[in-house]
Amino acid sequence: MTVNKIHTPHLSEAVHRELERSILDGSLPGGEKLPTEHALAERYAVSRSVVREAVARLKAEGMVEARQGSGTYVAKQPRVLSFKQQAEAMPELKQVLELRRIVEVAVAGLAAERRSEADIKAIRASLTAMDAALAAGDSGAAADDAFHEAIAAAAKNPYLQRVVNFVSAQFSEVRRLTWEPADYPNLPLRAQDEHHKLFEAIIACDVEVAQRYAASHLDGVGSRLHALTGKAAGRKKR
Template sequence: MTARFHALQPGARLSDRVAAELEDAIRSGRLQAGERLPTEAALAAQFAVSRTVVREAVSRLKSLGLVHARQGSGVYVREAGIAPLAFDSRHAVFKAAVIQVVEVRRALEAEAAALAAQRRTAAGLRRIHKVAQALEQAVAAGGDGAREDVALHRCIAEAARNPFLLDTLQYLSRFLQGATRVTRANEAWRTDFARQVRQEHARIVRAIEAGDAAAARRAAHTHMDNAIARIEQAAPAFWQQQGQVLASALVDEVKTGLVLKQ
């Protein structure tokens, strides 16, 4: 084994960082084509992370076509072959996929917020506030808050008390969560983006709490519009690093489950 890895320090989403470290080892030649990756247990020990984190990271490498699994043998580095598509082409595909999913979220979550404002209960509001606080704590601790962000929007949908809406969101959850991971990672790159998101979430929650359906719908719709604008403004460096790893997994999901209309 030619490549050795070191424990990661707390910060951004660990699986993204593990995937980026492994990808760099492959592209730099420290991990050669045909070479077997260390086992999950070995990588988890080297990076000082859980095996679940390693599994997620390796899954992203598979979606990038950098490694493949051999039944009963392990995971191996693929032949490098011809260089990948130019960055601008990958960038366009990744950005389009994320924006298209956010457009779906905009339609569903604006209505969910409006219904939540009309139908919220004291217990539902307490859950929304609790999850919103958990989101703030996750970001303050150095995380991207993606899981907590999804949970917040899920609580709002639950407050709408429409089982068909919940079922639709559950059906689309793999796409919605993938897009959220990309948008949250991008927003973590800039303090102004992060501040905007906090303010937008606060406006949605206030409107729901006040029982103002029109304001809640408007706030949720604006939140998604702004999420698209922030993706449009994402720095090239973001797409070259976290964005590429995160969005490639989403694109792979979309290709297997939906037809993207470019």
Template sequence: MELKMRPKRSLASELVDHLRRQIESGALAPGDRIPTERELVEGSGVSRTVVREAIARLTAEGLLEPRQGSGVFVTEPRTTAFHVSHGEFDDLVEVRRLLELRLAVEIEMAGLAARRRSEADVAEMRVLIQRIALDVATTGDGSAADEALHGVIARASGNRYFGRFLEFLEMGLVPRRGLLRQSAEDDGAYTARVHEEHVALVDAIARRDVDGAREAVRRHLEHARARLEDFLARGDASADPA
């Protein structure tokens, strides 16, 4: 197997993509044993650690099945059509793709929340905005409260599937501050801007401004995506060190 790894991306993710393509194309069919760990190391030029991580990801996705003493085999196709593994949440390129999915989903979710929200929903959103600011000030990480805020907006939409969808993705679509850590000055400006965007979004929902809520969440998520794109363009996304 000859596999050239592209720079500035997790080597494990590259290997995952390569093996997934082999499986989806039928080159590796259900029941086939994939190349051994040694063969994958020699063929791709990566370490055993990278190979093991890639196999673990595909196993978590249900595409591979390790068998004690026999090797690793391709499984029968799963009936579920959509799955995101934990490893994909730790890869900035994959997070960018997931953020695009989140953008499509949350624009409509915000519009419905503006139409259907209760006063209690709005009050809870405002409390969570303050909690995000407090958590960032005290611990440097407001992601838990951020997730909760988007969860309340999902609930306010009146459509339980929005909330279940976000839970299914385990809210990995909230960009992790640690992955995008820059200077303290830049982080401070970023935090202030996120706070303003959250306030604008909740204000629009409170006014029952459907179009305003959709536009507010679009600006909010486009800003996050732009920051991530800038981070990737500068080459700050670290490759797998193994």
């Protein structure tokens, strides 16, 4: 039994995605009434059941609210959106980075304060994996992910962990590019140096130094993001 098997696309998922896109791109603004189930079923050439299931998903996400006899309305101010949805709605990495910096600097300090031997072991393993990737000219993006996750786990606060995991996920593309050896030969080296210093501070239970290196590392991420953005734009013109 493998729960993670790739599932096939279904109509209800496709309709859900389409409606979600319409809401997020502003075609269907907050408070607006969705077309009736009957109309949506016609538009997408599916049965009403499929539409209802797609709408049930939107309800679960708090994106719409249905009133029996009246219609289904886009939530006026979706209060509780998942981070995933927010990222899709607002792909502003610099703003994510700001959140990331605030949280990960604090997390680094807490990790230095609360880390166990097991935490150290996990962080070291990811660091070692990154070193190996560097030496082999491979991508260490996955190990880089694991590094940040391990530090967040060392902070011993699941809420902080989730925020870190979320912001980390938004940066997975940047991280992947950063680790492309052919494209940016020096970037992983610099980031890895910062990783090592952060790790030493966490081992040493030095809260302030850990925070300082985390801040420096995140600032480095910021400037690398800037560099990547510029270079990616340049490539697009070609």
